[in-house]
Amino acid sequence: MLTRLxxxxxxxPEVQKFANWTDDCEDDLSDQGESEDKSLQxxxxxxxxxxxxxxxxxVEEEEEEEEEEGTEEVEGERPKKRGPKKRKMTxxxxxxxxxxxxxxxxxxxxxxxxxxxxxxxLRKVVPCYSKTQKLSKIETxxxxxxxxxxxxxxxxxxxxxDLVAYVQTLCKGLSQPTTxxxxxxxxxxxxxxxxxxxxxxxxxxxxxxxFAMHPYPYQCSRLSGSQCQSSSMASSHxxxxxxxxxxxxxxxxxxxxxxxxxxYEAPLSPPLCINGNFAVKQDSSPDHDKNYHYSMHYSALQAxxxxxxxxxxxxxxxxxxVHSENLLPYDMHVHHDRAPxxxxxxxxxxx
DNA sequence: TAGGCCATCTGGTCCT
DNA sequence: AGGACCAGATGGCCTA
Numbered sequence: 091m092l093t094r095l096x097x098x099x100x101x102x103p104e105v106q107k108f109a110n111w112t113d114d115c116e117d118d119l120s121d122q123g124e125s126e127d128k129s130l131q132x133x134x135x136x137x138x139x140x141x142x143x144x145x146x147x148x149v150e151e152e153e154e155e156e157e158e159e160g161t162e163e164v165e166g167e168r169p170k171k172r173g174p175k176k177r178k179m180t181x182x183x184x185x186x187x188x189x190x191x192x193x194x195x196x197x198x199x200x201x202x203x204x205x206x207x208x209x210x211x212l213r214k215v216v217p218c219y220s221k222t223q224k225l226s227k228i229e230t231x232x233x234x235x236x237x238x239x240x241x242x243x244x245x246x247x248x249x250x251x252d253l254v255a256y257v258q259t260l261c262k263g264l265s266q267p268t269t270x271x272x273x274x275x276x277x278x279x280x281x282x283x284x285x286x287x288x289x290x291x292x293x294x295x296x297x298x299x300x301f302a303m304h305p306y307p308y309q310c311s312r313l314s315g316s317q318c319q320s321s322s323m324a325s326s327h328x329x330x331x332x333x334x335x336x337x338x339x340x341x342x343x344x345x346x347x348x349x350x351x352x353x354y355e356a357p358l359s360p361p362l363c364i365n366g367n368f369a370v371k372q373d374s375s376p377d378h379d380k381n382y383h384y385s386m387h388y389s390a391l392q393a394x395x396x397x398x399x400x401x402x403x404x405x406x407x408x409x410x411x412v413h414s415e416n417l418l419p420y421d422m423h424v425h426h427d428r429a430p431x432x433x434x435x436x437x438x439x440x441x
Numbered sequence: 442t443a444g445g446c447c448a449t450c451t452g453g454t455c456c457t
Numbered sequence: 458a459g460g461a462c463c464a465g466a467t468g469g470c471c472t473a
Binding site for chain 2: 194
């Protein structure tokens, strides 16, 4: 998991660590102090440690040498050539060791739970959050990294970023399904993504842009991820007919393709813009529950800006006047505490 | 069924 | 000595 992430960027230290470890193992073989735990472990483990212990005779000889050194000063009498090594593994000792191990396991479990809840918190503050369709740990970390980078770029340049480049930044290094998910959250499906780039070459600022990324290999003509497949045209139309907008439109003006055109076949993921989150609740079926609930945070946007109420936006960019409290999807999570930050960010997206 | 992701157990290492 | 942290091993679950 995390190890994999770090090993991607720093393989050499890992190799070095392994080399050190193998050296240490040789030293450990002559270390009497660990013999009691190892004897316990022999029953259960088959890992590298026990593999090294398979050279039983060799190990015993080394241990004996240590034993001899240690006992010489204590007593003149030499220990038996083949006796118990040090302290015998009595029943009480085994019991204590077992308890110690159980306690350590419990602590480790708690530690991992803490780590996971921290990751859950991180999932909630990155641009794509769904309670039911969680990003994997590694993808969460990658997306968070990209998100931080994108935000700092916005702060650094002080300009409204190009959306396509923004999405590319967010999606850099992410898997295709996650990329689709993020793009879906941003109301950018693959087709839209590509046409944006091809039709408006000037919008992609190239390698010298503050959001310069290598062009993302957005190759799918349909969204492969289940998340994005769930965004059916029908539901898109339903939402639109109710005056709900696509986030991209509401954020950046009307740049959407012709939804009625047969040429436009890529599914949409039209999240609602409510209180700085984009989310969708279109169907109560379990499958839809699983797939439709996305929140998008970076665009807190117009939420509660003027009236203190969260408003939805129509596709024309005008407020629909529908109050969010009447429409909050059950799976949506509102982050009021981050409103000030979103207001700041909002300034870049709504001039 | 293979591969990805995850939780858990475990032993080693470092730190207090 | 005990706890925190780390990484390897393992098995379960899910999905393409």
